[in-house]
Amino acid sequence: MGSIVELKNVSKVIKGRKIIDNLSFNVEAGEVFGFLGPNGAGKTTTIRMIVGLINISAGDILISGKSITKEFEKAVQHVGAIVENPEMYKFLSGYDNLVHYARMTRGVSKEKINEVVELVGLTDRIRDKVKTYSLGMRQRLGLAQSLLHDPKVLILDEPTNGLDPAGIREIRDHLRMLARNRGMAVIVSSHLLSEMEMMCDRIGIIQQGKLVDVQLVKDFVNNTEKLYEVEIDRSDEALSVVREYMPGIEVSKSAAGIEIPVTKEQIPALVKLLSGQDFSIYGIKEVSKTLEDRFLEVTNEKGEL
Known part of the structure; x- marks a missing residue:
């Protein structure tokens, strides 16, 4: 459906230090884009530039x-965002908070407020004071606030921070629905990589202010050799045998035996090798790599965390 957000050679210099270095990527309508990186990599700085909280040193968004x-005004009118924690007036009800924020934008009707309240699942508690809300409810109220003006882009920095598993799942489902049903471009930054794997269509990894990679989540996770676990007796001896007869393959110990990155076609030769050395093989299974595994591999390849 086309790019909604485009970063073109964006850089940010603070006190003579280049925090963001020539960053370029785009986010499409209808997708959830995960923005990943170690602490201090420049994720929040990039988000702050996208929403106009800090100036861009070079390039454009x-x-x-x-x-x-x-x-700026024409660009930012399309953006809804929660950077870090949503701040609310705790002595007001959730509904009164939304009414207050609605006054900042023309054309936000009571019907629209009720629509976003229902969308984020706060209908039963919206008249209660915010001070009685759980963290998950405050996050959902912040999400409602950011949706009042029907933005084309929703940007959330650590939206599931501090939530319990049920709250995390709720936020994840809401974001997937917004992207799918409303054609919204959603940008999410989070440390919870298992959640990002379930939530996002694509991920971009930033490290030391530079873009390391942008890929579809499924391609990023699967773009590796298959890792197989061999359940076997005398695993230390098996490790030595495989290293001797299959040099160059990084075999390692696992809880049940050994783990080895090979192709499916190499498995018969591996079994023949081990059985020929009188090892008892109890099973072989493929071990799937997670987004967290691949993220740590990529970021360690590009420099220490």
């Missing part, structure tokens, strides 16, 4: 074709 640097 386009929101629905409008430049953040040249047409």
Whole structure:
């Protein structure tokens, strides 16, 4: 459906230090884009530039074709965002908080407020004071606030921070629904990589201010040799045998025996080798790599965390 967010050679220099270095990527309508990186990599700085909280030192960011640097108001009107924690007036009800924020944008009706309240699942508690809300409810109220003006882009920095598993799942389901049903471009930054794997269509990895990679989540996770676990007796001896007869393959111990990255076609030769050395093989299974595994591999390849 086309790019909604485009970063073009974006850099940020603070006190003579280049925090963001020539960053370029795009986010499509209808997708959830995960923005990953170690602490201090520049994720929040990038998000702050996208929403206009800090200036761009070089390059440009386009929101629905409008430049953040040249047409800020026209660009930012398409953006809804929660950067770090949503801040609310705790002595007011959830509904009154939304009414207050609605006054900042023209054309937000009571019907629209009720729509977003129902969308985020707060209908039963929206008239209660925010001070009685759980962290998950406050996150959902923040999400409602960011959706009041029907943005084309939703940007969330650590949206599941501090939530219990049920709250995390709720937020994940809401974001998937917004992207799928409303054609919204959703950008999410989070440390919970298992959640990002379930939530996102694509991920971009940033490290030391530079873009390391952008891929579909399924391609990023699967773009490796298959890892197989061999359940076997005398695993220390088996490890030595495989290393001797299959040099160059990084075999390692596992809880049940050994783990080895090979192709499916190499498995018969591996079994023949081990059985020929009188090892008892109890089973062989494929071990799937997670987004967390691949993230740690990639970031360690590009420099220490």
